Amino acid sequence: MSDIKIDDLFIKNTLQKLVQINSVNPGLDPDGPGEEEIGVYICDTLNDLNVPCEIETLSPGRVNVTAGLKGTGGGPSLMLNAHTDTVGVTGMDDPFSGRIEGNRLYGRGSYDMKGSIAAILAVAKALKEHDIQLKGDLLFTFVADEEYESIGAQALVKNLTADAAIVTEPTGLNLCLAHRGFGVFKLTTEGKTAHGGRHEQGIDANLMMGGVLSELNFLAQRLPKETSHPLCGQASLHVPLISGGRSLFVYSNSCKIHIERRTIPGETKEQVTEKFQSVIDRLSRENPDFRATLESEIWRSPYEVDAESSIVVATKNAASSILGKAPDIIGHTWWEDSAIFGDAGIETVIFGPSGGGIHEDVEWVELDSVYRLAEILHRTVIDFCGKRGQA
Numbered sequence: 001m002s003d004i005k006i007d008d009l010f011i012k013n014t015l016q017k018l019v020q021i022n023s024v025n026p027g028l029d030p031d032g033p034g035e036e037e038i039g040v041y042i043c044d045t046l047n048d049l050n051v052p053c054e055i056e057t058l059s060p061g062r063v064n065v066t067a068g069l070k071g072t073g074g075g076p077s078l079m080l081n082a083h084t085d086t087v088g089v090t091g092m093d094d095p096f097s098g099r100i101e102g103n104r105l106y107g108r109g110s111y112d113m114k115g116s117i118a119a120i121l122a123v124a125k126a127l128k129e130h131d132i133q134l135k136g137d138l139l140f141t142f143v144a145d146e147e148y149e150s151i152g153a154q155a156l157v158k159n160l161t162a163d164a165a166i167v168t169e170p171t172g173l174n175l176c177l178a179h180r181g182f183g184v185f186k187l188t189t190e191g192k193t194a195h196g197g198r199h200e201q202g203i204d205a206n207l208m209m210g211g212v213l214s215e216l217n218f219l220a221q222r223l224p225k226e227t228s229h230p231l232c233g234q235a236s237l238h239v240p241l242i243s244g245g246r247s248l249f250v251y252s253n254s255c256k257i258h259i260e261r262r263t264i265p266g267e268t269k270e271q272v273t274e275k276f277q278s279v280i281d282r283l284s285r286e287n288p289d290f291r292a293t294l295e296s297e298i299w300r301s302p303y304e305v306d307a308e309s310s311i312v313v314a315t316k317n318a319a320s321s322i323l324g325k326a327p328d329i330i331g332h333t334w335w336e337d338s339a340i341f342g343d344a345g346i347e348t349v350i351f352g353p354s355g356g357g358i359h360e361d362v363e364w365v366e367l368d369s370v371y372r373l374a375e376i377l378h379r380t381v382i383d384f385c386g387k388r389g390q391a
């Protein structure tokens with residue numbers, strides 16, 4: 001392990017400072033300041049390490065930070081990525097303390113995912129201080145808005161690419177090769193307004209929706225049993241929102257639901273849409289008064305990377321050698337920016353620290369795991385990008 005010289009104290013101090021900077025996503029909480037202050041702090045830290053860095057403003061208060069170490073040529077390029085925003089802090093005591101107790105550092109974002117930002121910065125520090133010349137380019141990217149609309153990752157892939165990426169979301173130092181996606185659809189049934197006492201003139205959009213809900217309930221029961229993935233678990237659907245009608249004594253002219261569909265790798269937007277459309281088509285055939293429309297409002301692809309791809313193998317080898325055992329192969333049930341990078345043709349693996357309380361009232365990261373993460377990233381970078389002077 002002689003080639004790894006990670007500065008643990010730098011990680012601890014940097015992480016504490018990162019947690020003390022409020023970077024709550026304003027899309028989730030209107031009082032959230034966004035990523036500008038933390039972006040400037042990250043950029044200043046990189047500049048202090050002599051790593052040139054750029055801040056791209058996406059909208060007021062929302063920024064991406066990108067930096068890179070240019071390779072000498074002849075090696076593949078790699079991106080180390082983290083998001084800088086956090087979810088809100090309602091219900092938390094002292095969310096920005098960065099308090100350390102034993103091996104735990106507490107606060108919003110400590111685990112998801114400022115520990116990873118500190119680990120990436122420590123990799124940059126180690127490479128610069130030991131003047132390690134990589135063959136392939138190494139990119140450091142710190143993006144906005146992963147917790148809401150991913151404006152950061154989407155803007156990033158428009159300007160920049162790499163052969164591979166490591167998204168350093170929390171994985172407990174396990175290797176995450178796949179995650180579920182999700183889609184949100186709006187389905188609206190149309191009725192005909194009439195006085196409640198004139199049943200021959202009215203068409204009740206709410207009762208029409210009843211037929212839809214009954215079909216969706218049937219689908220929701222069957223879907224997890226019929227559609228599953230070895231790493232990500234089952235596909236699912238539910239109806240988180242429903243509204244319909246204007247008033248008592250009036251036939252409802254419109255009823256609207258939102259369908260949330262969680263997908264597994266391999267499922268496409270076309271397939272999922274077609275399934276919902278076929279419900280509408282069937283009900284239309286059965287009832288000439290039935291009118292409904294379907295719109296896709298949000299689509300986030302599921303993701304899976306080939307277990308034999310070179311970035312997966314490099315990360316697995318580095319983790320095995322640092323941890324003394326092969327990391328477990330896992331999947332996540334929630335969506336991550338990795339799908340955006342994967343869709344952009346960047347082979348992406350997810351690997352990050354251990355901790356707890358993600359999106360909960362008490363969040364912490366285990367400091368030891370952040371130090372190990374930095375060592376593993378450092379070794380992966382050298383193995384993957386190649387080191388000048390090595391075959």
Ligand SMILES: [Zn+2]
Nearest residue numbers: 112113146169
């Ligand atoms: Zn996250």
